[in-house]
Amino acid sequence: MSSQPPQQPASQAPKKVGLALKNLPPKQEGFGQHLYPRTPSRVDPAHPPWPSYRGYHEYSFAHATMSHRLPTILGKAIEDVVKTLSDEYDEERITDLTACIERMEDLMEDLQGNSKLRPIIDDGEGDIPLWNKEIAKYFRGKDFMNAPWLFAEAYKYRRLHECFSMSKHWKSYDVFFRQKCETFSRSGDAVFELSTRFAEPFLADSKLSEEEQLSAKKLLFLELTQVALWGNATDLSLLIDMTEDDIKNLQSTGGDHLAATEKNILHNNMPEVWDLVSSPKFGGDKNGGRIDIVMDNAGFELFCDMIYADFLLVSGLASEVRFHGKRFAWFVSDVTAPDFSWIVNQMIHGHLFPNASETDIASLRQLGLRWQTYIKEKRWIYQAHPFWVTGWTYWDLKNECPDLWIDLCESDLVIFKGDLNHRKLTYDCHAPPDTPFDVAIGPLGSEPGAPPVLTLRTIKSDVVVGIPASVAQKLDEEDSGWRISAKYAVVSLSPGHADQEPTV
Numbered sequence: 001m002s003s004q005p006p007q008q009p010a011s012q013a014p015k016k017v018g019l020a021l022k023n024l025p026p027k028q029e030g031f032g033q034h035l036y037p038r039t040p041s042r043v044d045p046a047h048p049p050w051p052s053y054r055g056y057h058e059y060s061f062a063h064a065t066m067s068h069r070l071p072t073i074l075g076k077a078i079e080d081v082v083k084t085l086s087d088e089y090d091e092e093r094i095t096d097l098t099a100c101i102e103r104m105e106d107l108m109e110d111l112q113g114n115s116k117l118r119p120i121i122d123d124g125e126g127d128i129p130l131w132n133k134e135i136a137k138y139f140r141g142k143d144f145m146n147a148p149w150l151f152a153e154a155y156k157y158r159r160l161h162e163c164f165s166m167s168k169h170w171k172s173y174d175v176f177f178r179q180k181c182e183t184f185s186r187s188g189d190a191v192f193e194l195s196t197r198f199a200e201p202f203l204a205d206s207k208l209s210e211e212e213q214l215s216a217k218k219l220l221f222l223e224l225t226q227v228a229l230w231g232n233a234t235d236l237s238l239l240i241d242m243t244e245d246d247i248k249n250l251q252s253t254g255g256d257h258l259a260a261t262e263k264n265i266l267h268n269n270m271p272e273v274w275d276l277v278s279s280p281k282f283g284g285d286k287n288g289g290r291i292d293i294v295m296d297n298a299g300f301e302l303f304c305d306m307i308y309a310d311f312l313l314v315s316g317l318a319s320e321v322r323f324h325g326k327r328f329a330w331f332v333s334d335v336t337a338p339d340f341s342w343i344v345n346q347m348i349h350g351h352l353f354p355n356a357s358e359t360d361i362a363s364l365r366q367l368g369l370r371w372q373t374y375i376k377e378k379r380w381i382y383q384a385h386p387f388w389v390t391g392w393t394y395w396d397l398k399n400e401c402p403d404l405w406i407d408l409c410e411s412d413l414v415i416f417k418g419d420l421n422h423r424k425l426t427y428d429c430h431a432p433p434d435t436p437f438d439v440a441i442g443p444l445g446s447e448p449g450a451p452p453v454l455t456l457r458t459i460k461s462d463v464v465v466g467i468p469a470s471v472a473q474k475l476d477e478e479d480s481g482w483r484i485s486a487k488y489a490v491v492s493l494s495p496g497h498a499d500q501e502p503t504v
């Protein structure tokens, strides 16, 4: 008699049972959409006008940044400090710097282990209350990946500063300074292209009629606005994998190149900006307006901004230009006070371009000397409010920093440069692309006393506003990387309400 083997328990999961349900109602869509946009009075950092981008959103640039780019940037920063350490001979300074490296390694662990965001240690800096209030009120218990991307990314740069601000001898050490200087010294072609044209200040040909002179001024204004705009394409945090030729291409400022790139400006208010700055009312009784530039990157972009600011003064469109920079190293290449002085002093005294011709070097020197005079005469003013190095968006500028708000309301035009400033203007959230720019910037566009606000931004991250939905959809279909490639740009103007008294 053959005996049957004992029955084994099933080792596989039972097959799914498919129910043939034909009478259920259809799937519904658009849940929660009635919540957006939130009305401005219900907006706060934990409740943006539209949903935030966050590090765990795998489809977004936020994810690539939080999981890959930031650890790479931090790793390079540690390499920089190790290099500095090797050049040091004083024991106390060496042990002090070693402690900075250890703090950077702790930060790397927190970043890669997705730790919760802790308060910033009080190092006596003016931005501490702003940071710790925002963490305590809105982001307690959040980590690097589930906090809004904008906040988490800014927080990482503040923690990086803390690694040094806790030290005795290295409080103002900038881990990105070396990189910023090296990149500028590799930008010779583009730098001389501009310096040789502007060493002598722009003067409209006196043989031309008044109307012709104005039209020459307008054409130059439009082209230099583009130079300031596209100068933003070369930001160091994105240059990690670029060759020298790639960089040269990005920096090309020739007329043909500008004409070709103008079609990539998806929202272009340049004509309106010209109408504003050329109006006899611009600047009131002053001889030209006060123009503020909330700067982005040091090096080549700063050089382009200075070329622009020089023209604004020389042409009489501006009576003074205020440059707003950062108090410490920020998003790799943002301008700090040392970067601002460095560029002008190197232009006058430096040896950055050993292979350049005497004419090129002389043109740079002449330009640098003129810019130095503007600084001495306070026609160019450098300012660095602590608010610019926080995680707050500019929707909160008035409430969190009424002093800065009142100061900016005195301006005749505030120009925000670059991608990060644009993210802060628009709350870095999923706003529909056809949201009008002045709506997307909230109180900065709508409050009484708000100055005219201009954004000059090459598009390097997900948020895009002010363009027809059909244009965004077409680009999504045809050029999938368009939101991060810096190939496209926006020049958007919010007219503001300078005719009304600002309130605080």
Ligand SMILES: O=P(O)(O)OC[C@@]1(O)O[C@H](CO)[C@@H](O)[C@@H]1O
Pocket: 065, 069, 153, 232, 235, 237, 238, 296, 297, 331, 417, 418, 419, 420, 421, 423, 460, 461
């Ligand atoms: O402000 P910038 O220099 O134009 O760009 C800053 C940037 O490179 O950094 C962020 C990602 O890390 C993005 O906002 C953007 O792509």
